[in-house]
Amino acid sequence: xxxxxxxxxxxxxxxxxxxxxxxxVEVDEDxxxxxxxxxxxxxxxxxxxxxxxxxRRDFVDRHGFEELLSARGISNDDLVILYGGNNNWFAAYxxxxxxxxxxxxxxxxxxxxxxxxxxxxxxxxxxxxRARTSYKAQQQDTSLxxxxxxxxxxxxxxxxxxxRSPDEFSGKLLAPAHLPQEQAQRAGHIPTAKNVPWxxxxxxxxxFKSDDDLxxxxxxxxxxxxxxxxxxxCRIGERSAHTWFVLHELLGQANVKNYDGSWTEYxxxxxxxxxxxxxx
Amino acid sequence: xxxxxSGEAIIEGTVTAGAAPARVGYARLLNDxxxxxxxxxxxxxxxxxxxxxxxxxxxRVLAPGxxxxxxxxxxxxxxxxxxxxxxxxxAG
Numbered sequence: 001x002x003x004x005x006x007x008x009x010x011x012x013x014x015x016x017x018x019x020x021x022x023x024x025v026e027v028d029e030d031x032x033x034x035x036x037x038x039x040x041x042x043x044x045x046x047x048x049x050x051x052x053x054x055x056r057r058d059f060v061d062r063h064g065f066e067e068l069l070s071a072r073g074i075s076n077d078d079l080v081i082l083y084g085g086n087n088n089w090f091a092a093y094x095x096x097x098x099x100x101x102x103x104x105x106x107x108x109x110x111x112x113x114x115x116x117x118x119x120x121x122x123x124x125x126x127x128x129x130r131a132r133t134s135y136k137a138q139q140q141d142t143s144l145x146x147x148x149x150x151x152x153x154x155x156x157x158x159x160x161x162x163x164r165s166p167d168e169f170s171g172k173l174l175a176p177a178h179l180p181q182e183q184a185q186r187a188g189h190i191p192t193a194k195n196v197p198w199x200x201x202x203x204x205x206x207x208f209k210s211d212d213d214l215x216x217x218x219x220x221x222x223x224x225x226x227x228x229x230x231x232x233x234c235r236i237g238e239r240s241a242h243t244w245f246v247l248h249e250l251l252g253q254a255n256v257k258n259y260d261g262s263w264t265e266y267x268x269x270x271x272x273x274x275x276x277x278x279x280x
Numbered sequence: 281x282x283x284x285x286s287g288e289a290i291i292e293g294t295v296t297a298g299a300a301p302a303r304v305g306y307a308r309l310l311n312d313x314x315x316x317x318x319x320x321x322x323x324x325x326x327x328x329x330x331x332x333x334x335x336x337x338x339x340r341v342l343a344p345g346x347x348x349x350x351x352x353x354x355x356x357x358x359x360x361x362x363x364x365x366x367x368x369x370x371a372g
């Protein structure tokens with residue numbers, strides 16, 4: 001797999017944003033960002049309203065995903081290019097989500113919205129009209145998704161990588177510092193987890209570092225055992241989707257799962273072990 | 281530092297590019313090991329806000345045209361630290 005199988009750059013997007021068969025999709029944490037301005041021809045997916053079940057803590061079901069993509073005018077043959085703010089946190093989350101439901105023809109715009117803005121490229125407010133399609137999704141591919149009991153059983157057995165900031169990992173903070181400090185009942189991390197903050201995989205402008213730098217970061221510096229199964233987590237599973245993308249899509253590690261329950265689930269479970277401090 | 285009633289350790293401020301608010305740009309929060317902790321896009325008024333923990337932090341601002349600025353601050357629970365940051369205005 002080469003990097004261009006999963007990533008495109010801004011020049012490519014500018015050259016192809018009018019192509020039939022290519023759909024740009026913006027996914028942000030701040031769901032109003034798209035309304036203020038987006039890349040021409042991009043449609044919006046709201047990671048909360050569109051991708052989450054409104055009652056249960058879980059994703060929309062297969063039919064729900066089909067309905068969403070059909071309404072957005074995305075067809076099974078389309079190449080979907082995802083981008084967004086927060087260095088592509090939610091775009092990477094959407095990428096993983098699209099792959100979960102079997103849409104293989106998907107790529108990320110390297111650098112996301114931030115790099116596009118810092119390069120002073122054009123943003124527009126026109127919302128494109130796309131004809132409705134009849135999208136068909138696969139059953140969820142749970143080889144990509146980890147659940148609670150499997151994560152507890154993975155302690156001491158598989159690589160666990162906690163991609164939150166060092167202060168969340170140690171228990172000093174409960175949430176990223178751009179959010180009020182709340183959420184899980186307890187602070188800390190899953191015992192044996194290695195802390196590799198997601199941000200170390202990206203440059204200041206939001207683009208991913210080179211494969212060599214990434215391999216060095218995860219295998220050499222952090223001590224992740226390449227070849228062993230890996231579960232990545234953060235607070236709600238969106239930053240860890242960014243790291244899932246790095247390990248599974250860029251570095252080609254075979255068995256990598258994203259634990260979307262993440263710390264908001266684990267840190268509130270009764271009876272599970274928790275570790276505080278900087279880790280070993 | 282001023283007191284706030286939220287109990288949070290808040291670091292906030294505004295960024296200007298030349299004489300005007302910087303409406304396009306990002307503020308990053310780094311801990312005292314220089315590790316990235318959080319990032320927010322600047323508001324319409326060039327504003328940003330972080331909810332940190334007590335201690336020393338660095339705010340790094342990124343803006344178009346390669347503009348950069350950095351400030352180190354101390355945060356405390358129940359207090360707000362306010363910064364005024366300026367970056368070079370984009371050319372042209």
